[in-house]
Amino acid sequence: MGRILGLCFKFAFWLLLILIAAIVLYRFVPAPSTLMLGRWLTLRSVEREWVPLAQISPNLIRAVIASEDQRFCSHRGVDWIELNAVMEDEDGPSRGASTLTMQTAKNVFLWPGRSYIRKGLEIPLAMAIDFAWGKPRVIEVYLNVAEWGEGLFGAEAAAQRYFGKPAARLTTAEAARLAAALPNPLLRDPAKPNRALQSAAARTQRRVGQLGTLGDCAVPG
Template identity: 85%
Template sequence: MAASSSCAAMTQDITDRPIDRRGGRSNVLGRFIGLCVRLACWLLLLLAAAILLYRVVPVPSTLMLARWLTLRPVEREWVPLEQISPNLIRAVIAAEDQRFCSHRGVDWIELNAVLEDEDGPSRGASTLTMQTAKNVFLWPGRSYIRKGLEIPLALAIDFAWGKQRVIEVYLNVAEWGHGLFGAEAAAQRYFGKAVARLSPAEAARLAAALPNPLLRDPGKPSRVLQSAAARTQRRLGQLGSLGDCALPD
């Protein structure tokens, strides 16, 4: 309520002014600006409410919502973090975001390295938290606008959710094939078992498929996928206990 009152107060002076016929254009512009500010405030309030709600309820991704709206099938079974194999949790951290437990949603070290690349950005710097923000709140594809929105969203959900909830949501909304979302559905399709029972090798193959889930098949791994999975397993040895922050208590 306090935030809503602040939004109203910010625009009241602009939108409630009496019409001045001699300055009609400036009056219309002022009302338009006031409307934009008010809409922005309400969008921020809705976003904050969604972040708080998503702390406790199963979360869809924007890709899942798009498929539902276009009547395309979605295969996903939400599972709590306690029912996800620690092998997969650690493998995803090793493959995608080795500093996951030490940053606050954004890996500024990696981001600065990418921005300072003399040949221009040649790789991504998205943390698991930023990927979660994109999957849940934003749209697919590459753009500087979306990347700019990912950063404050990642900082917000890292603060509001914590590491365990971030990884739980990520592993339940990540895409692992056409219409296939979440680790449980992926484990069932590719290995015929619950995600809780994944071996280290199977977990590494699932994690290695994430950068290109529509072309990489963990059930029938190509040489590229096998190489990426082996690299993930080597990183696991280097990770040590640094990935334990996301493991269930």
């Protein structure tokens, strides 16, 4: 029994070191998502072109913040206000409380699907990358690993496929459609939006207007 416990502690220790090393490494180099790694391992195609944040339209940065995490610039990786509200709600498991930082932690380090174990791991990872990377890098990684279609990852590849232009040139309407597609990227086509996507994009544009300067922490100066 003692030997097994010792092996478990060693495994946990080395896993922690690997995570710390990856967090430091991904502060500087392009990060893949676990979905991308899974597709590569199973010999499926991946369409992604990493671009720095300066080459992504501020329209998309603000749209994603407004749509997914309006307190992104004020929290430290975890929105405790929203998380506490979900925990106190008896319908909590069906609601979302993931910040953009938590989604980035999940996309880069964890697995898809919902579980309390994964959510429990998301929280410390989100706090760690918020501290180590800062807001601009978090949103840069998020926008380069987010899934926007089958085998389609990142803002640049999505902008090219759906609108035939680089991510730097996205309009407010195009950015709103891309942001509104994120909750269900396999079924929502920003180039041919159905009524549900058009409605969600309109809500996103209204939220961008309400956001004001609260979304500027991740917009390159």
